[in-house]
Amino acid sequence: MKAVLALVRRDIALSFREGGAIGVALGFYLVVVAIAPFGLGPDLNLLARVAPGLLWIALLLAALLSADRIFHNDYEDGSLDVLAMGPLPLAGVAASKSLAHWVTTCVPLALLAPVLGLLLNFPIHTIPLLVLAMLAGTPAVSFIAGIGASLTLGLRRSGLLIALLVLPLYVPVLIFGVSTISAAVTDPVRLGRRFMLCAISLASMVLAPLAAAAALRTGFR
Amino acid sequence: MNTPFTVTLEARGVACDRGGRRLFEDLSFALAPGEALLVQGPNGTGKTSLMRQIAGLLPLAAGEISAKGAEAGTPTAELCHYVGHLNGVKTSLSVRENLTFWADYLRGDATGGDVNAALGVFGLAPIADIAAGLLSAGQKRKLALLRLFACPRPIWLLDEPSVSLDVASVERLRQAITGHREAGGIAIVSTHVPLGEAFTHTLDLHALDMAEEPAP
Numbered sequence A: 001m002k003a004v005l006a007l008v009r010r011d012i013a014l015s016f017r018e019g020g021a022i023g024v025a026l027g028f029y030l031v032v033v034a035i036a037p038f039g040l041g042p043d044l045n046l047l048a049r050v051a052p053g054l055l056w057i058a059l060l061l062a063a064l065l066s067a068d069r070i071f072h073n074d075y076e077d078g079s080l081d082v083l084a085m086g087p088l089p090l091a092g093v094a095a096s097k098s099l100a101h102w103v104t105t106c107v108p109l110a111l112l113a114p115v116l117g118l119l120l121n122f123p124i125h126t127i128p129l130l131v132l133a134m135l136a137g138t139p140a141v142s143f144i145a146g147i148g149a150s151l152t153l154g155l156r157r158s159g160l161l162i163a164l165l166v167l168p169l170y171v172p173v174l175i176f177g178v179s180t181i182s183a184a185v186t187d188p189v190r191l192g193r194r195f196m197l198c199a200i201s202l203a204s205m206v207l208a209p210l211a212a213a214a215a216l217r218t219g220f221r
Numbered sequence B: 001m002n003t004p005f006t007v008t009l010e011a012r013g014v015a016c017d018r019g020g021r022r023l024f025e026d027l028s029f030a031l032a033p034g035e036a037l038l039v040q041g042p043n044g045t046g047k048t049s050l051m052r053q054i055a056g057l058l059p060l061a062a063g064e065i066s067a068k069g070a071e072a073g074t075p076t077a078e079l080c081h082y083v084g085h086l087n088g089v090k091t092s093l094s095v096r097e098n099l100t101f102w103a104d105y106l107r108g109d110a111t112g113g114d115v116n117a118a119l120g121v122f123g124l125a126p127i128a129d130i131a132a133g134l135l136s137a138g139q140k141r142k143l144a145l146l147r148l149f150a151c152p153r154p155i156w157l158l159d160e161p162s163v164s165l166d167v168a169s170v171e172r173l174r175q176a177i178t179g180h181r182e183a184g185g186i187a188i189v190s191t192h193v194p195l196g197e198a199f200t201h202t203l204d205l206h207a208l209d210m211a212e213e214p215a216p
Helices: A003-018 A021-041 A042-067 A074-075 A080-082 A090-117 A124-149 A160-184 A192-219 B047-054 B097-108 B115-121 B137-150 B167-182
Strands: B008-018 B021-032 B035-042 B062-068 B079-084 B155-159 B186-190 B201-204
Touching: A003 A021, A003 A090, A003 B137, A003 B167, A021 A042, A042 A124, A042 A160, A042 B115, A074 A080, A080 A090, A080 B097, A090 A124, A090 A192, A090 B167, A124 A160, A124 A192, A160 A192, B008 B047, B008 B186, B021 B035, B021 B047, B021 B062, B021 B079, B021 B201, B035 B047, B047 B079, B047 B155, B047 B186, B079 B137, B115 B137, B137 B167, B137 B186, B167 B186
Parallel strands: B035 B186, B035 B201, B079 B155, B155 B186
Antiparallel strands: B008 B021, B008 B062
8 A cells, every 4th residue: 555655646746846747738628628619610509518528528638648658757767667576566556657647637637627618608507517527537537548558668659549549448438428517507417427427437447457457567578 | 684584586497588589498596595696698698588587577488486485475576676777767856755765665565674774875865865867877876776775675686787886886786785695685696797796606698599590
């Protein structure tokens, strides 16, 4: 347990110390959402209708920008070898590093989402639910990104390849994420979709590290 | 000062394949507490691969490597320290933060080892709070070697540990290996530079396919 804490703390410290990643992700999210009305036109009703989908898709892309950092730096400088020899199984290493990615990338993005929602004429009274839905769904985003990052270990410019590998796996998160928020606008009573979103996140938190560990093991060769 | 280690390491019939080529095969050795193995051989004969196999980072093509005398169920990798060509040093963390992380991480829930004492081994204590990115190559290597002291483990796997170290530091490393062996530890070192350490075993790796394949 101490090892998990030490690893998560170090990864969070590194991501703040080295900077860049969070700022780029937030800036990308802002720009993508901000230019959408130029493409879709100034129809406020239309913007409000596409807002949930747009916010989610832009968030997925922004989160993937820094996904290659999950393992790449540690692989390059030899840290991953030593991490593999610690008391944590490789799946534990993958889970800790995915968790750190969630804290440093997905949580700031989810917190920025309401501000961007305003740009899209998203109803203000559903903003708490928007943040909750994103916080519930984004663990799946980080943990599945961990699979992509471990599969592309050692490749140069692996970022785009990760997006290609991982985006199809985000379909369930996207479907239930968008429908959770849309449902909240029209019918705030039904909770089923929200629990589905939580279920997807919990399942990825358990299963994705196992897949990532298997990919890391082959990456060592 | 350390609790004496009682681990023995045994390799039986180990073989290694890299890129579809057999690097070495039928390699066997046994090391008792306090013994040290020098691995030598020309470039590309599998010194690093052997180290990584013992550390559990590379699969064995054949044979087995086992460590006895530790708590039951502890994987061999958790008894080993591996210091290879890459230092595993984070340039944006300070020297002390780097070492503290490795100590906390590698120890897990166990105790033992002392970061402050470890910092003194190679005289890095005065620069403990500067970013590791500002260190010279030799200092980074020393920082990587400090893992050995910050978290006690019975088996040391040192792959060319003396690269970019100055003469005084190589001597200190030799003393450290001697001290580790006196505490019952095992050291496996591959080096081209004589360290002055009296190794109890020597393993000579040589190219397997020299005879069959003519040199290009």
